[in-house]
Amino acid sequence: MPATNPIGIFDSGYGGLTIMKEIVTKLPQYDYIYLGDNARAPYGNRSFDTVYHYTLECVKWFFKQGCPLVVLACNTASAKALRTIQQNDLEKIAPDNRVLGVIRPTTEVIGNYTNSRSIGILGTNGTVHSGSYEIEIHKFFPDVKVYQEACPMWVPLIENNEHQSKGADFFVRKNLENLLETAPDIDTILLACTHYPLMLEKIKEYAPIDVTIISQGDIVANSLADYLRRHPEMEERLSKGSSKQFYTTDSPEDFNNKGSLFFGEEVNSKHLDLDSD
Ligand code: DGL
Numbered sequence: 001m002p003a004t005n006p007i008g009i010f011d012s013g014y015g016g017l018t019i020m021k022e023i024v025t026k027l028p029q030y031d032y033i034y035l036g037d038n039a040r041a042p043y044g045n046r047s048f049d050t051v052y053h054y055t056l057e058c059v060k061w062f063f064k065q066g067c068p069l070v071v072l073a074c075n076t077a078s079a080k081a082l083r084t085i086q087q088n089d090l091e092k093i094a095p096d097n098r099v100l101g102v103i104r105p106t107t108e109v110i111g112n113y114t115n116s117r118s119i120g121i122l123g124t125n126g127t128v129h130s131g132s133y134e135i136e137i138h139k140f141f142p143d144v145k146v147y148q149e150a151c152p153m154w155v156p157l158i159e160n161n162e163h164q165s166k167g168a169d170f171f172v173r174k175n176l177e178n179l180l181e182t183a184p185d186i187d188t189i190l191l192a193c194t195h196y197p198l199m200l201e202k203i204k205e206y207a208p209i210d211v212t213i214i215s216q217g218d219i220v221a222n223s224l225a226d227y228l229r230r231h232p233e234m235e236e237r238l239s240k241g242s243s244k245q246f247y248t249t250d251s252p253e254d255f256n257n258k259g260s261l262f263f264g265e266e267v268n269s270k271h272l273d274l275d276s277d
Pocket of ligand 1 (some may be wrong): 011074077
């Protein structure tokens with residue numbers, strides 16, 4: 001039986017599974033639906049307008065499935081679509097529902113990790129050029145200096161399962177060197193793309209040993225748990241059957257194969273045709 005009021009988790013592709021994994025570990029009692037818009041991924045190089053329209057379309061689909069709460073487990077969608085959806089669309093389409101992102105929870109705590117007060121952000125072109133991290137971090141930690149490096153090749157390498165290859169070393173080294181050249185005192189690097197934790201070992205290989213590398217999964221899961229504690233009216237609406245459903249706009253076979261790498265356990269997905277829905 002399909003879950004009645006699951007938590008929706010959205011990403012352009014597989015990356016959000018790294019966030020979902022931590023959320024499900026922290027909050028196993030709820031029902032979950034994951035949607036990867038793999039057919040239109042990557043979002044990283046797409047315009048504001050395109051990312052906004054794709055994301056809104058998927059959010060509406062989650063609402064149709066009965067999700068009162070949707071987490072955009074994608075930095076690019078959080079940077080380019082979340083604010084407009086929260087401020088303009090929600091009121092018109094589902095005023096009692098909520099959509100949360102991954103940037104705000106991360107920026108609320110990231111300043112606690114750095115001693116040198118210099119942080120490096122690695123993300124997609126879309127996330128980096130939106131300036132969202134810089135703006136949000138300065139709201140919470142005005143003294144922290146933020147340096148960014150866009151890594152447009154990393155998501156395609158990961159999506160094509162080439163992230164362990166020698167070819168990936170070239171791009172990881174190049175992007176880390178670019179970042180650290182601009183600010184050698186960086187002591188904390190945030191992986192501001194939900195795909196990047198899959199390359200963690202390689203990133204650590206090329207980062208200086210005393211630099212802390214932060215993935216967002218744990219941070220977002222803690223923040224969601226805190227949100228639900230502070231919003232009992234939302235918590236009560238969520239169904240609690242510990243189920244997980246996975247949807248992809250592309251091939252379920254591919255999604256199942258690669259998705260299990262990201263999720264760390266077997267995933268069984270269904271195809272979603274947004275046009276016919
Ligand atoms: N996983 C997404 C993020 O966190 C981006 C992947 C993409 O470019 O579609 O930004």
